[in-house]
Amino acid sequence: MPDDPNAQPIADVAAADLVADGLGPVPERVSPFVPLRQPVFRAVWFASLASNFGGLVQAVGASWMMTSIAASPDMVALVQASTTLPVMLFSLAAGAISDNYDRRSIMLTAQGFMLTVSVMLALSAWFGLITPWLLLTFTFLIGCGTALNNPAWQSSVGDMVPRRDVPAAVTLNSVAFNIARSVGPAIGGAIVAAAGAVAAFTINAFSYIALIVVLARWQPPRVERLLPRETLWIAMSAGVRYIAMSPNIRSVILRSFAFGFGGIVVLALLPLIARDLVHGGPLTFGVLLGAFGAGAVAGAFMSARLRRMLSTEALVRLTFAGYAAAAAIIALSTSMWLTMPALCVAGASWVLTLSTFNATVQLSAPRWVVGRALALYQMAAFGGMATGSWAWGQATLHLGPEKALLISAIALLVGAAIGLRYKLPPLEELNLDPLSSWREPKVAVDIEPRSGPVIVTIEYIIREEDVVAFLNAMAERRRIRRRDGARHWTLLRDLTDPMLWMERYDSPTWVEYVRQNQRVTQADAEIGERVRALHSGPNPPVVHRMIERQTGSLPSVQAAAAGTLSDPLVDPLRAP
Known part of the structure; x- marks a missing residue:
């Protein structure tokens, strides 16, 4: 609260104004497609769907190419780690940039960078220059573009839809990704089997174009800045301080790391699951990844009903346990027809958990710091994924994929038990708009903005x-x-x-x-x-x-x- 005792009390804000701003009570049953009524969100959503499709086709090509050019299974797992590690390393800086600069320009820069890297990857593969470490370098650079893009994109959701529709919008973003995951990997597997990884890399390069065009045409309202921008270091420090003093977001960060660490095992080892446990080829790999995506889409559409039935904490504990059970079944199965339903359960648990984490962070942080809050959440989640990818790759190298999957199931159960101490808050909407009653006081001494302490x-x-x-x-x-x-x-x-x-x-x-x-x-x-x-x-x-x-x-x-x-x-x- 500001120093001004005359600041307007929260009780004085009319309920009608809150409803008009998307902050007041909302009907218990709301269509999950409500955010698509916003033209900007709808255009970006469909363009993101195309981009996600291309990214997943590229992921199939990169993962399968690594199985053919590298003999060690830990190099296969490092493909996933190389994509997620940049998010852990650079997201906080990207979040600070997104809170201090135009988010649309940031997203355009990130998309253009990823387009350039994808073209270079396709050309390198076409001319036969790809080595295991060069492939990891390209996937790392694409991950860097993702790290720059994600905080700006995620925090822009609140600029595209009313605040009360943010959970539905976050879930729809997960739906877009997982619709692509449902069909993209299977098609990607077919493309790799028929035309090789070069074709997959080329398709990914073209997939960025639609999103770049949509972002270039979007003209978001510009917010007048009354104060100078924070320097990058000060902005990053302010974001860390805000999260450190926000118990709700701290709980999300801890739980997201635990889930990312245990849950990434299925995606990191899926090429080996397809090849060694189910005894298939690239098409089988794509079909299995598609089953994961289909489960994720189903989970996204069930999310609203589940959130009405269960508390946030109960839902997350259920998804941790569901993912653990799926990992154990996958470890013990040699049949594709048993592995596929288990992957569906894993996909549903994956999207329910991460969308709940994301929405909780967005509804627990005001606009001035939401990019940094989301960045720190993603650093934790992707840090868990990067660490897990390496750890499960090492476990696979020494113990085999079956035991690695079983150990990860135990780790996920431990992550569920963490909720006994660090519970997630209810997914509710706080009014985090600025109080806007404080005015800079007049002073009798000449001072500059930098004067102090x-x-x-x-x-x-x-x-x-x-x-x-x-x-x-x-x-x-x-x-x-x-x-x-x-x-x-x-x-x-x-x-x-x-x-x-x-x-x-x-x-x-x-x-x-x-x-x-x-x-x-x-x-x-x-x-x-x-x-x-x-x-x-x-x-x-x-x-x-x-x-x-x-x-x-x-x-x-x-x-x-x-x-x-x-x-x-x-x-x-x-x-x-």
């Missing part, structure tokens, strides 16, 4: 019988202040006047102080209301804003005499 103190008069309630409220206030950028937060009690309490914190610069107060959301305002209700002194509480200055040097003394440095910035915290 700025010290803020707020005085409260608290009756003895209200001390416990006050301390509980201030514990939450401390979390919110630190989450939004405050440093060195402390709560002090006067030794001569026990009713006098003082909240103190600082910001590194004046512009960071302004930025911190502008980050307060409608949902945060409840704590501000609780604190104001407990304050029994003059209204509003007395606020002092002061700037720290050094003493002793001649320039400082001269500046102080001129009235430009040493005077405290004192303001009764009333909006000008």
Whole structure:
């Protein structure tokens, strides 16, 4: 909550306004296709479907090519790792960029980069220049483009659809990917079998064109920036700090790493499952991957009903257990007709888990940091996948694919048990719009945006019988202040006047102080209301804003005499 005690309470926001903004109560039964009513989302969705199709055809070609040019099974698993590792390494920087720059331009840059790399991969394969490590290099570079694209694309969903439709939009994005997964790998397997991996790489290169055209034509509304952009390092630090002080998102990140680590085993080892356990060829591999995708599509369409029947935590525990059971069946099966249903269950569990994680993060982060929150979530999920791909490749090398799959099933059950300690929050919609009542105060001292540190103190008069309630409220206030950028937060009690309490914190610069107060959301305002209700002194509480200055040097003394440095910035915290 901002320092301004006159900031508009959340209770004053009309329910009709919330509904109009997509934040209020919604009917219990909502069609999963509602986001497709938005023309921009619909166009991007269909273009993404084509791009996903090409990407999966390329993945089949890369994975199967690796089985023919590399003798070691861990090199096959590294194809998956090389695609997911860049997301773990670069997503936070990409999320910071997406929160500070035009997301459409970022997506166009990423798509153009992936198109260029895909063309180079196709040409290298055509001229017979591909080696195992060169193939991994190309897939790594495509993963880098994905790392840049994903935070901007995921956080743009909230710009394309009303906030209440975000869970449905996230699920539809999963549907698009898994529709492509249902048919793309089977077709990809047929293409590889008939025309070789070069054809698969070429199809992937062409698949980027539709999405590039749609993004080039999209003209999203531009948001006026009243403050200078954060530097990359400061923006990344702010994102990490926000997540570290947000228990709901922390739980999602931990669980997503556990699921990515255990769940990736099926996709990483699927070429070996097709070749060694089911005794098939590239077409069998494509059919099995298609079964995984078909299950994912079915899971996506079941998601709304399951979320009405089960809590978020219960649903995720169920999907962890379902994926573990599927992995165990795949390990023990030698029949394609038994492996395919198990892959369907794995696909459904996969999309239900990841779409639930994604929607929870999107609904738990305000717009100013949503790109970084999604990036950190994806870093955890893809970090788990990259680590798992390597670990299961090593386990396969030493123990065989059957035992690797069985061990992964145990790891997934452990991931489900983690929920006993780190439960996921209910998938609900908080009003995370800015409170928008704080105004930058007028000051009597000349300062620059970079001036600082700025010290803020707020005085409260608290009756003895209200001390416990006050301390509980201030514990939450401390979390919110630190989450939004405050440093060195402390709560002090006067030794001569026990009713006098003082909240103190600082910001590194004046512009960071302004930025911190502008980050307060409608949902945060409840704590501000609780604190104001407990304050029994003059209204509003007395606020002092002061700037720290050094003493002793001649320039400082001269500046102080001129009235430009040493005077405290004192303001009764009333909006000008």
